[in-house]
Amino acid sequence: MPADFVKIYPKNPDMNRIRQVASALRDGAVVIYPTDTIYGMGCDIHNARAVERVARIKGIKPQKNDFSFICYDLSHIADYARVSNSAFKLMKRLLPGPYTVILEANNQxxxxxxxxxxxxxxxxxxxxxxxQLVHELGNPIITTTLRDEEPGTVEYSTDPELIFEKYRHDVDIVIDGGIGGYVPSTVIDATTDDFEVIRLGLGEVNWD
Known part of the structure; x- marks a missing residue:
């Protein structure tokens, strides 16, 4: 069964549609959605089968993934990671924004x-x-980018209609939130207080 193609505007998103997608995530759906950088694909972190599906679509093993968590804000991050005071201050400055902050995982x-x-x-x-999807779901979602590495294929990871054509038989929902970006997030290693930029992306590095 092909995926649903759902139009949601980033500014003042339709909460009925948000609730529809969040309910599907809760039931194990794999969803493609816009971010502030590249379109992402993800699922409810608590659904192991959905996590395995995302890994399979990406062609990677779940145990060796580079998934990140999308959170609504900083309030529940301590549920999943160990956060120093300086790392928390850094995240408070940068987020929401086009950054991925690497933290030491806790036992959860x-x-x-x-x-x-x-x-x-x-x-x-x-x-x-x-x-808003995360807020409605009640917990973070696992996310991985739809970045196409082949030359000349940028439009396949930025145009939601082309994304839908490519992934319509792999995922359950593709959200059309407008044309996406093609520059990934800036990745910062904050596992120690000597913050290190792992990848320079869309987010500027100016915390000094």
């Missing part, structure tokens, strides 16, 4: 992902669609 994360990973990436994108 391996249970969620059946993984031995010791770190977790945290995203609070500056886009109300994924944030």
């Amino acid at each position: 994360v391996p249970k969620l992902l059946n993984s031995s990973k010791k770190t977790v990436g945290i995203r609070v994108p500056d886009n109300d669609i994924p944030r």
Whole structure:
């Protein structure tokens, strides 16, 4: 059965449609959605089968994933990661925004992902669609980007109609939130207080 194609505007998103997608996530759906950078694909962190589906679509093993968590805000991050005072202050400055902050995972994360990973990436994108989805769902969603590595294929990860054509038989819902970006988030390692930029992306690095 092909995916549903759902139009949601990033500014003042239709909450009936948000609730529809959140309910599907709760039932194990895999969803593609816009962020403040590249379109992402993800699912409810508490649904192991959905996590395995996302990994299978991406062609990776769940235990060796580079998934991040999309959170609504910073209030529940301590449920999944160990956060120093300086890292929390940094995140408070940068988020919501186009950043992924790498933190030391606590014991809850391996249970969620059946993984031995010791770190977790945290995203609070500056886009109300994924944030409201998380808020309605009641917990973070696992996310991975739809970045196409082949030359000349940028439009397939930025145009929601083309994304739908490509993934319509792999996922359950594709959200059309307008044309997406093609520059990924800036990744900052905050596992120690010597913050290190792992990848320079859309987010500026100016915390000094």
